[in-house]
Amino acid sequence: RKQNQSLQSIEESGRHLLELINDILDLSKAEAGKLDMEIVSIHLESVCQASLRIIKQNAHKKRLKVHSSYDSSVTTINADERRTKQILVNLLSNAVKFTPEGGEIGLDVIGDPENRLVNIVVWDTGIGIAEEDMDRLFEPFVQLDSRLAREYAGTGLGLSLVSRMMALHNGSVSVESVVGEGSRFTLSFPWQGPDSxxxxxxxxxxxxxxxxxxxxxxxxxxxxxxxxxxxxxxxxxxxxxxxxxxxxxxxxxxxxxxxxxxxxxxxxxxxxxxxxxxxxxxxxxxxxxxxxxxxxxxxxxxxxxxxxxxxxxxxxxxxxxxxxxxxxxxxxxxxxxxxxxxxxxxxxxxxxxxxxVTAVPETHARILLAEDNEANITTFTSYLAVKGFEVTVAHDGLEAVTLTKSDQPDLIIMDIQMPKMNGLDAIRAIRADETIQDIPIIAVTALAMAGDEEDCLAAGANAYLSKPVSLTELVEAINMQINLVTENI
The missing domain is CATH 3.40.50.2300 (Response regulator)
Structure with missing residues (x-):
């Protein structure tokens, strides 16, 4: 039990450090005007639901009720999908963090055609924010109360990032709050209006x-x-x-x-x-x-x-x-x-x-797992076997390329940090071989630094997941890639 507690503490500390580093990098880029933005038409309800799924585990631990509602007139908005999800997860995570056990949090999408805006309201029944603290709320490295900083760990960068990212969308963020009753953060995105x-x-x-x-x-x-x-x-x-x-x-x-x-x-x-x-x-x-x-x-x-x-x-x-x-x-x-x-x-x-994304293939696939960590191998193979998949293991990049040629698996899960040949080089080698170049590859890495996903996709991966990997998300990613291959046959 003590070992488990120690491991949990190490994982939580690692996550916290990683969040701090990524937040500092994003904030620096935003202030320098170099934060990459890809404004496209995105399906808003799908992005909102994906963001809710990310915080559900923590909400469940605190027995929080999670609500959502969507305006039927709002289907798409022009925004950067990854940054929009980052904004929503930030606000939803704060809602979970600052809401006492047994409380409620929610996300509501409301169209405002008169002002050509879509308002996304993230609300909670949490501890609330004092009126005198509102002016400092979106400043970087600010946590409003030192006592709260000890009780609720955080970087103090999240809301500052939210404000800057909304500005890059030509939008805005506002907040209403009552101490002891909860808070409502409203994100206002530009909107072309409802569909015909x-x-x-x-x-x-x-x-x-x-x-x-x-x-x-x-x-x-x-x-x-x-x-x-x-x-x-x-x-x-x-x-x-x-x-x-x-x-x-x-x-x-x-x-x-x-x-x-x-x-x-x-x-x-x-x-x-x-x-x-x-x-x-x-x-x-x-x-x-x-x-x-x-x-x-x-x-x-x-x-x-x-x-x-x-x-x-x-x-x-x-x-x-x-x-x-x-x-x-x-x-x-x-x-x-x-x-x-x-x-x-x-x-x-x-x-x-x-x-x-969620459909299950009619016949379970043959998976090649390229991974050198025995604990990860045990976890992945055991879970995938329960889900009906047939798993073969390669312990390094060279073995992964060799087994891909000989076994012709339906899909490859490729760790990036491996001996002999790293995962990126292994992906490139597979993509260079005409006999195996079309096999879908899911890249998995513990690095999880800004730019890692882009590097993996540029090398030829079809999808990217960062460790620690949610096993449910892994299966969803496998099913999605296999379905895409099936559709193209």
Missing amino acids: PLIQDQTDMVDIPYFPELRQALLVDDSPRDAEKVVRQLRELGIDTTTITNGREAIAQARQIRPDFIMLDTSLPDISGWAVIAALKEDDRTSTIPVIVVSALDEQEQAAVSGAAGCLLKPVSRPKLYEALRQFAVEQRENGAISDDLTEMPVLVENREESE
Whole structure:
């Protein structure tokens, strides 16, 4: 246990140092007018959801409720996607950091066509900011209270970077706060206005699937904001929803109304969602009702073990909801519980990019892992094996090139710092060989310094991840690259 605590302390210290170095580099570039910006049209909801996923683990540790809402008239804005995500993660991380356990944080996207702006509001129910400190809030290296600096570690650079990056977008950042009640940071981006109503209406019509046998849902969630969003999404599908806020009442209600399916939050005020599922499975009246778990944390494996029909991450997006309903509907049809008509209707998702990222390939791939660290090898191979992948290991860059030629894997995970031949040279060697040059490569490095991603992509990598790698993100990256190859065949 002491060893684990020491390792955790080392990791946290390393992360903190890395954040400090990167923040100083970015701030220096911004002040010198040399911060690289690539202004393109970006899908705002996708960027917001990606930013929320980054902070969800820390939010879950503090039992924070995470909310989000999106203005349907806002689809794209012109911005630098990487910097926009950096801005959002910075504000969301602060919201998590300064909100006491059991509190709430949120992200709201609001279109302002009259002023041609999109406002992104990041809010929390945290400790708040005193009025006399507002003027110093966006100055570099400023932490407003030395007592807070000891309790809440940070570089004091984050909000200064946010302000400068928003200025580079020709936008602005403002803040409202009440001590003891929370804060609201508003990012204002220039906006060309909503899409044509005709185009928007056609998109909505195409994207909504049809589930004729699903008419009654039971939603169990004690967050009014989250519940309201899901109820609205289900209403679009023609599904009536009964909402319950605690586990024991949910069990009783399920026995009474026998809904077509149940959407269940795992964090409830009285008993856990897992206890609710167990009670439902033990009762003949409710044992066959499909349950979709809804959680702020990725709990796919526990959901599967408990017998749930699916697991969705908060905030629940329409594409994920539609896919979860389709999957358990197919299973119900195969078991004879639902008529064939249910799955004859095509299910189309509104966000093609998000669907591709999370889709699982029909056949599991053969992966070549190029890694010289035994602990990393054990972690990667064990997790990927559980996910059904076949993994071969190369312990250095030369072996990676040799095994790529002989085994022709479906995908390569390439560490950059390796003996004999480093990962960048190995990638270049693979790309120079016509027989193996098209194999997708995910570069993985512990360096994580500014410019590393660009170097890896320039060498020929298809994607880049920095250590410590989220295993879930790794699998998502693998699936995305394999799907792209499949589409191009």
